[in-house]
Amino acid sequence: VRLVVDAILRADGAERKEQLAAWAADEKQVSAYAMNLQQIDNGIVIPPSGWKCAKCDKKDNLWLNLTDGMILCGRKNWDGSGGNNHAIEHYEQTRYPLAVKLGTITADLEAA
Template sequence: MTSDTGIDPTVPPSGTGCVECDAADGWWFHLRRCASCGHVGCCDSSPGQHATGHYRSTGHPVVQSFEPGEEWYWDYATSEVRESGPELAPPGSHPADQPSPGPAGRVPADWASTLHR
């Protein structure tokens, strides 16, 4: 991927969790990081689906997994997964001790039954 995709490898992530879920005391399944502006949002399996919402509101098409050990990218504009791309500014994931789903203390006991599939 190149700079013409809107990726800015110098921008750090917005935090360690989904911006919108944190603001509403919500929870997420997995996290995605916008490769343009660093916004961290929750994945489409999560109740809020905030990463996709961020794409729809901003037009920023490329996200990278924000899960430990994962480096793949997703391009909303082409609906394609990419196994690699530029290294983004650290950190490359949420803290390894942050559970998934997370964050600790906000995940309901019936969380699996509320996932979007």
């Protein structure tokens, strides 16, 4: 039973596949910042799971800064949901320009 549940949880639903197909049609561009990205060796180890904001322990709407490896929550939405702006505050303090939303990175270049 556990194997079936795990397979269902990992599977992309029809809605997700439609979203990916729409995005696949978009031209993918390389960020100018990515071309010369400097990564800081500051001892931060990024775990493969169990992510949480380094400042508030929030476990959703998380962003990984590609320069220093900080995992921080995203912006607060108009309705009060979302994060606590920690990723944005980190950018304002450091000016490290590249971050990716955790859970959106894929090895499938057609879906990226």
